Amino acid sequence: MTQGSWEIRLRVDAPPNLWRVCDEFGHIVVTPQILGLSPLGLGDAGVLSVARYTGIVLEKGIDESGIALSGAGLEWWLGDENSQGDILETKVELSSSTLSNALDNLLPVAITKGTVTEPAGVTYTGTHQWETPLDAVRTVCASMGAEYKVQPDGTIDAGPKENVYTIDTPEVVVIRTGYGSDPAYTGINVERTASWFDARAYVSRGVITTEDSDNVVTLVGAQDRTPAPTATDLHGNILDRVIVQQTSGSPVDVSTYLVTLMNEHAIVSNMEIDTSFYEIAGDMSVGDAFWCFDPPAFTSAEDATPNEILFRGSTIWPVKLRLIAASWPLRRGMGVYYRSPEATPTYTDLSPYIEYEDNESAGIEVSY
């Protein structure tokens, strides 16, 4: 999962003192509905438990249009994409560790452990130092065939993807036409959709290496893609593209780690959808799977085991895609609060001052 971001703009007639109230490293908490006169009637934990999104304020600006706030998602507390964060300065050595124990030793104080499901028959052995908890957690999860999800309340859930996300029994259907409600499924209305396949990052083999203090690079392990590619180059040679991953630790299950890595470098089926339906994390959270039927691009009718569902009076054969990114507008009626960064936080209701985006569509991007 890559880091998300957010941006909100306050109306030009918003009280100017909100500039002083909303400070960096405070949090923006978005709830599906306005929480009445005093959100703290629910208590801090209560507000965070009903939040649809929580982000960190990292930037604020002011111009003729008013105050603008922006920042990143809560994963920022694990580390950012520049490998900056609460670095693991003390060496953490894990030997045949469970996922839960690994998280206990790697998580920063800003993110606490939530629901952890141990992957069956897999432990982790590795060493981590001078890297962010984000990089360490990603390595552990990739090695154990697990995934993680940072919740709006600042906890992290981890485990096999079927335990962390809705994978096995999607309840949402995306179909180019004929969308709508159904007793069995929720249909997403589609204002615009684009489907494409991208093979740019495709690799046929993965390799793990380590480098010692003498700059000697050693091969740790390798894994070929299954099924092997059959495409050839202009001269008839089978496609051979390799990704090299250098690690500081040494994941025990090299094949699991490399299979996970190669899954991220496969032919990616993408669909980009603009919808007015999407309600944040209501029926479809980032990471969840859902049914997508858009023949000829997305259909399982010709697969050995088609997925068959009955949806709105029709038999369709969708593919299961995962939501990998979503951008959604703030709509009137949502609650938007600033949570101050003190030990005993205070909440400031920004809802009356938000430049809502009622006429904009939500954009979601899915991948297979």
Place this chain on the structure above:
Amino acid sequence: MGTLTVGRVGLDVAMSDPAEWTEGRGLDNRETRIRGYLRSSSIDNTKALRTELLEQQGKIVALTYSLDSTMDGFYILTDVVVETIPVSFMNKGLFPYEITLWKIGGSGATEFQSLVTGTVRDNEHAITAGETQPIHAPARLHKAYGVDAGTAAIQDTVSTEDGNLNRYYLVDYAADPSWSVEPSNYYSAGAYIEVGGRLRAGLDAPTNPASFEVGNKIIKIVPSTSGSVSDGRLDVSWWTGAAYTTPVSFEFYFNANRIPEWHYTSIISNTPETCRFRLIRDAEDTNSIFRHVLDIEVRRGCAFASFFYTFSSGTGPTYIQIREESSTDTLLAVAVAGADDTPAYYHTADGWSIGSSRDLTAPAASGGVRIDNYVGDFQRDFYIGYQLSAGAPDRHQDMCLQYHGPLYVQERAVRR
């Protein structure tokens, strides 16, 4: 005075001459603009023209004009503006309108591509993909039918209320047929929905469980009523060459309880190729958190209609039952193909049959057929058809195999 048809608008309530017709051509422009007045023999008909014209926005429409057939063709209706003048309600209505269309082309310049997706329906009868009979029917009086790959289908002619229709069965799932047709024939023998006595062009229609009609000119489904209120039954009749059969009234049971009334209707899909219509009933007569949902699918050229029953609760019925009204006649059970001996459908000695992808039983005491098992978590499927003749593809067993080879068809019009 001429008549104009814009898609289905003008097919039941006549649409009079336009006042102005503008064609534009440019490097990126194939725009047609038509202005006129919606007016008809009654204010209700004029309102119907307005509603259905608005509902066709965004669709491919066949356009014909009796005074200038050179303009007949296929267009995309991009924009619709209708001005309602309430003072005209006192007379028969007079609504100025303007529509903007993007011209695809006339009959010689337009090709329809039927994008076909399908495979064998998941079933409990061991019916395999090779045993199914996928069936596809383009518009009536189509020409230049062809497939770009796969095995060729078998052509058949079926009688419809609009005239003979050529259709194709044993269609290859991997083949996408293409064909052409005159605009005036595009909707002929197509699937259609009427609500409140009006032919509907789109999805927007009032809920009316006591007055609707779903059909394809071969099969026709209307509600059975008692005192102008739905009594939960559906009257189904079939065109057998010269007239429709006497309607057969089917009733539906949730366990041992007959559905006494449908409360709500909506149109799910409305194209000449396929129409889908939804009936909903509250689980209790007054407000309930659960619903019975019965979806009806009718496809062009098919002698059967597909039904999908869902009860919106995790604890659904033990079974659903479908039977001819008050009849406990013993039906004939037939297993079709495969290696499974359980019946795939039941039929009367002549006439109609009921089949399902799930195993069926026929309880002698209460009649009809019973479906115990679910599709997925809690959906049940079945079809009701009629043996139009004793030869393929009209027989009971053919319809069963056509039902088990469902096709999802998207029609697109492109310039040749």
